[in-house]
Amino acid sequence: MTQTFDVEALIRLRSQTRVISDALKAQASDYLSTLALLIRPQTLFGEYLQGAQRSSGRETQHHFKELIELYERIGSASPFQLVSELEVPLNLISTTPELFPLEYDKVLAQSGQSIRITSPVRWVVGFSSFDLAQFRSVIKDPNRSSAELYRFVVHYLVLFYCLSKSPGLSRLFEGLRFALSFERLKGFGDLPFCIISSPVRSELPDESVIRSSTQIAGNTSFEELVSRDNILEMNDEIRQRLLLTIEGL
Known part of the structure; x- marks a missing residue:
């Protein structure tokens, strides 16, 4: 997207972007809400999840062991550096999936200024009450609560684990034209996040416009x-x- 700085044109383009983004997010949120039952922590972790019914002991034990390995590898490393063990049973405050803005930082070449960029067509999936922006703030807070940081890490890890164990869910979203993928975001170490991308591409204008x-x-x-x-x-x-x-028939 190459253009000179035109205030009126940028205002129109921003308004257009906002309308498109709102419509796409509403569609993606509707799909996510409809398919939320396929995100099944209770089924995967059974008695290792607070309030869940007992299920196949060997299977749930296997899933919980894998979750512990994920937590110990990711949670103990930078930037989290958690020293607490994974609680048994897990207490999940929320298991309702929600879409949060996907943000990243871009450093402008000439000025060296860091700009926080938001995507209008891609979102991070998280459990409600665990906003990604708040997660970032907790990580950066030198006086952060270890208990609060623990809750964020655990909830995002549980969500990742559940979605990664449901390949059919990814295929469903792909069929709906909203691709589901896993990515690592800068500032969150090796923690993998689930990203939902719309079928529409967005882009940045020249740095001079930004x-x-x-x-x-x-x-x-x-x-x-x-x-x-x-x-x-x-x-x-x-x-x-x-x-x-049908090509070549």
């Missing part, structure tokens, strides 16, 4: 933009797959 915009707004944040061209370039994966299927 710099001018943040200077006018008086802040250090910017949102990727979605143009009409981004919508027109969307691919229909089913159409492409069917075309490949």
Whole structure:
């Protein structure tokens, strides 16, 4: 996206981006809510989860052992450096999935200024009450509560484990054109996050536009933009797959 700084054009593009993003997030949230029953910590961990019914002892023991290994490897490392063991039984405050903004930092080449960038078409899946921005704040707080940090790490690890053990869920989201993937985010060590991506691509304008915009707004944040061209370039994966299927017949 190459363009000179035009305040009116940027305002229109931002308004357009916001409308598109709201519509896409509403659709993704609806899908996530409908498929939430397939995210099944109670089934996987059984009696190792507070309030859950007993199930196949050997199977739940295997899943909990793998979760402990994940926690010990990731939770004890930077930036978390937790020393507490995984509690038994696990007390999950929330198991309702929710979408949180996907943010990352971009350093502008000329000024060296760090800008917090938000994606309008990709989101992080987390349990409700465990906002990703709050998680980031807890990590950076020198006076942070170890108990609060523990809860964030455990809830995101449990969610990752449940989703990684449900490959069918990924295929369902892909069929709905909202791809589900696992990524590591800067500032969160080796903790893997589940990302839901819409079928629409967003992009950043030239750095000069970002710099001018943040200077006018008086802040250090910017949102990727979605143009009409981004919508027109969307691919229909089913159409492409069917075309490949009949090619050469």
